[in-house]
Amino acid sequence: MDHKELAERIRVVAPGTQLRFALDKIVAANTGALIFLVDDFEKYKDLMQVGFFLNCPFNPNKLYELSKMDGAIVVDESLNKIIAANVQLTPDPSIPSLQTGMRHRTAERMARQTGKMLLAISKRQGTITIFFGENSHVLAPVEILLPRVNQVIRTVEQYRQTFAYGLDQIDVLERASVLTLYDVLKTLEKGLMVLLISKEAELTLVELGKFGLPSRMQLDEITDGIPEEIENLVLDFAKEQVTIDKIEELMEKLLSLTEREISNYVTLARVLGYDISSSSQAMELNMRSRGIRFVRKIPKIPLQVALNVGAKYGSLARLLKTSVEELKEVEGVGEKRARAIRHAIDIHNKREELE
Template sequence: MAKRGGLVASLKAVAGDRTTQKVVERLFSHFPIRDGLERILQAREGALVVLGSNPDLQDISVDGLQIASRGFDAARLSEVAKMDGAIILDNSWKSILTANAHLSPPVDLPTTESGSRHRTAQRTASLTALPVVTVSQDRAVVTLYFNSEQVDLTPRWTIRRRILHHLQFLVVMRKRFDEAEEHLLRMEMLGLVTRRDVAHTLGLGELVVRAASGIEAMVVDSAQDPDTTAAVVADRVFEVEKLLQLTLRDYLDDQGDEARMALAGVPGHHLAHTWAVETEIGLSDVEGELVPRGHRLLYRTGVVTKRLREILLEDFSDAQALLHAPVERFMEVKGVGHKTATKLRRYFDRLLAAVHPIGQRVLTDRRESYNRLP
C-alpha cells in the first residue's frame, strides 16, 4: 500500500487516484465526521472509523453496540470513540450503525503497519474496499486507508487551526486599518497630515493584504471549506488593495506604482515601524507640507467613475480644493452635471461636519502644546 504524507496531505497528494480524492473531499466537507475526528485528536484518544458498510465488512465484524438513532454530531462521534472497538457508519455517512465493534480481517492480508489498530484498518480497507480512518492515540495522527492508498490527514487539522488563527488576525488587522484610514482622512480634511499618519495606514493595509494572501494559499493546500473561507477573506480585504494604491498616488503621484512594489517588499516585521515604511516607499523624501491629491477622497464618494476622477484631478489642485469647492465649480468640469456636482458637495459637507469638532480639539491641543514650548 502506497504511503503519502508530507507537510500537507492535500488533494495534490492523492491526485493520482480520483476516487481517493473524492473521498478526501467528502470527508473534509462532512462537518460531524471532520470535527468529531478533530475532537478525538485533541483529546489524545484513539479511534477506528469505517465509512460505510457492506457484506464483506459484516463477515469480519462481531459483537459491537447497535445504534438505531439516525444522525450524529461531532460530540456523539467523539463519545462513542471512547469505547475500544471500531465505529461503523452507514453508506451515506449520516448514521452510526455500530460502535465498539470488533473487526477480524484475515491476518494473511499484507500490511505495512505495526500497531494493531492501524493493521486492522489497513486490512479492512483492503478487504472491503471501504474508506477507513484511524486516529493514533500515541502519535496523534489521523490516517485514511482506501484504494491501496494511505493518506496522512493530520496536517490538514493543523492547517485548519492555522487558518482559523490567521482569520482572527485578519479581522483584527482590518479593523485597525479602517481606524487608521479614517484617522488619515480626518487629518487630511484638517490639513494636519503627518508622514507617520500615511505610513501607519499603508503598513496596516499591507499587513491585511499579506494575511489574506497567506490564508488563500493555505486554503488551496488544505481544501478547508474553500467557499466559506474565501468569502470571509474577500469581505475582510475588500477595497484595501485599492485604497493602498490610491493613497500612494495621493502622496507620491506618478511614483505610486513603484512605491506599491516597494511596500510589498518591506519585511513583515518592519511594517509596524512607520520610519521603515516611509524610507522604503520614498515618503521621507517628500519635501514640504503633505497634501493629498484627492484620489482616495473621490473614490470614497462612490459617485464618479475612474475616468471622471482623473478629469476632476486635472482641474483641481488637491483634496482641499475639492473639499471646499461649490456646486458651480464642480459643474465647470467637463462631464460633471448638476446631479453629480450636488452629490459631491453633499458628501464633502457630511465629511466636514463630522470632522469639525474633532478638528477643533486637535487644533486646541496643538496650540496648547505650542504655548508650552520654551
C-alpha cells in the same frame, strides 16, 4: 517552487477531491502507496517496469484496491485514467536524495528526473508527501490546519481594525492640519499587512480543501475593499500625483513587499517617492490629501475623473470650498457629476459641524 505553483499541486489532492478520498483510505488501511501522475505515459516508459497495464477509468476505490499491490500506480495527471499498477519505477540512482525510505527516495528521484508529480504515502507514519520537480511538501492533517488558519483570521481582523482606525485618524489629523507622512505610512503598513497575511494563508486554505471554505469566506469578507483603500492612500499621498497608467505598477510594487519591508517606513516612503533616510524624518513632513480618496467614494465617479479633480485642486481643503461651476471646469465633470461631488462636500461639511 513559489506558493502559486505549490498551491496548484496541493489543490489536486485537497480534501473533497476524488484523489484525496482514495489517499485517505490508503492512509487508514496503513498500506502505503506510491502514485506517479503523468501527462504522457510513453514519455516515461523507459523509467518504468510495468506489472499490469490497465488504462481504465479513474475511480478512487479502484486506486485504493490497487495500492494493496507492491510497486507504484501510474495515473493520468488529468485524473481520467489509471494507466498501470504494480509498476517498478527506475529513476537514475545517481540523483541525490535526502529521503530515507525506499518509497520516498524513489519518488524524489523520479520527480527530479521527470519534473512530474508523485505522491508517496508512508505506511509507518501515515503521511502523504507531494514530490514535484526539486520540491516536496508533506500534507498536514486537517485538525492541525484549522487552528492555524483560525489564528490567521484573528490576526487579520486585528490589522483590519487598526487600518480602519488609521484611516479615520488621517481624516481627523488632516482637519487639524497636523497630519504627517509618518501617520500615512503607519496606516499604509496595517493595510498591507492585512493583504500579506491573507495571501500567506492561501496555501493553508488550499490544503484544507472543502474544510477551508468557511475560513476563506471569512478572510474574503475581512479583506474586502482593502486594496482599493490602499490605492486611494497612494493616490492621495504619493509625493507626485500618480497617473492612471502608473498606479497598477506602483500597487504591484507595494503588494510584493515582504513583512520586513512593510514594517520599514523608510522603504514605504521611498516607494511613494519620498527620499528620506529615517522614520523621524517622516514625522517632520506635514501632509495634505489631494481629495482623490474623497471623490472616489462618490458613486459613479471614474478613477480618471477623480485624478483630474485631484490635479486641479491639489488638496482636500481646497476641494471642500469649491462650487458646482468650478467643478464643471474639470475634464470629465459635467453638471451631474459636479452636483454629485458638491452634494458629497455638503454632507461632509455638515458632519464636521455636528462633530
